[in-house]
Amino acid sequence: MGVLRVPLDRLDEMLLRVGRRLGGWSAELQTARAAHQLLHSDHSLRAHVALPLELAGGWPAARRPYDRCPRLNLATTLAPNVNELGRPARAGYGLRFQICGRLAVVLGGNLVGEAELAGRQGHRLWTYLVLNRSRPVGRDELAAAVWSDDLPDAWDDALSALASRIRAALRPITQEAPALQIQHATGKYRLETPAGTFVDHERARAALHEAELASRRSELARTWTEARVALEICRRGFLAGDEAPWIIGQRRLLVEGIHRAFELLTSADLERGRPEDAATSARQLVELDPLRESGYRLLMRALAASGDRGEAFRVMERCRQMLRDVAAVAPSPETERVFHEVTAEHL
Known part of the structure; x- marks a missing residue:
């Protein structure tokens, strides 16, 4: 190519x-x-x-x-x-799994969407296998992921039938990529994928890692682009409308990814001399988590860089009030230090 x-x-x-x-x-x-x-x-x-x-x-x-x-x-x-x-x-180039937002399996012109993936239980089975594709998953563990505490009496047979329905749905893909298989042996399932298969969830995690490394090396353009990739994937959500402990755990990881991506984007824009863009990202970070002090610190820096130290005063007051009213704590010494630095000319 x-x-x-x-x-x-x-x-x-x-x-x-x-x-x-x-x-x-x-x-x-x-x-x-x-x-x-x-x-x-x-x-x-x-x-x-x-x-x-x-x-x-x-x-x-x-x-x-x-x-x-x-x-x-x-x-x-x-x-x-x-x-x-x-x-x-690698041989799997072109095979893509989307498990954040709407489920999709794509290879060339073939698309298997979430409507084909056997309903809510099929969605759970498929996403759990994708998330754990690096290892075999025991039937008991997989059944708990699919049904939580509401296991059917014949759950073993039901799990086998559900896996068969997923295999059937994936047939248009597996005909082109036979290395894609849901294997079952010795009481365990494993999703086998061609080398090079793209998984959006994994791409988001890798993008955050790359953005962190690039930020430490002051590679601002790469920091910005990798953080943006992570943000766009993480904000899609995960199995919307469904609830289970492991699903909630994955959502929390994505939310944390959104927070970290905004922090990296804001820092990169500040370093590049774009305080208005930095302030926009920082405000979104504060709105997402009003108790996360990093958002207030970045927003105060962005406002000061754009010459609006008066607004930085108001941001700090909001931070103090929010932490006091909700968590009964005061801002950290680091937040106080940033406030005094950016408002020094007014003190």
Whole structure:
């Protein structure tokens, strides 16, 4: 697969074309379109970005290795399973699992949606197997995930029947990717997937990790794009309308991912000298969790950077009141220190 280097003034048109080819629901594509605004406004970035040639619709382009792409590498974002030469990195390239938001299994032109995945119990079975695809899962554990405390009398047979229904639903995919299997042996199930299979939940976790590393290295563009990928995936939610302890646990992890992504986005925008954008992200962080002090600290820094220290005073007062009224505690010494730093000219 080659690489198409796209001039910035044609990038948005190209991303729209890619969106039509991907079906419009890719979190990475949403991130790329958001990155379009950053590219136009940040002259420190190069005047071209790279897109996978097969997604670009075959427009003429020189073939270049991915390691020569500019700092904001949309090719990596749009097609994470390619090697440095632009070729499919593994046999499973193209197989995608979406378990955040609406369930979907996609390979080429084949799509298996949540309507085909055997109802609420099938959704639980499938997502639990995807989340634990690195290990075999015992039948007892899987049954508890599917039925919680309401196990049917013949749950063993019911579990086998449910797994068979999932296999049948996946047949359009497994015909093209026979390595995708729900295996059952010695009282355990395991989801076998081709190497290189893309899972949105795993991509979000990896994106947060990459954003953290990039932030420590002051790689601001990469911090921003990876945090944005994580944010777009995490905010989709998880098995909406369903309740079980393990489902609630996964939702909490996604919410924490949203919080951390906003923190990274805000910090990156502050470092890049974009206090208004930083303030927007910080306000969303405060609204999501009014007891999380990092949101107030980042918002005060953003307001001070934009010259609105008076509003920073009001933000600190809101922080103190919220912590006092809800948690009966005072702001941490770190929050007080940030407040005194950003309002020093008014004290």
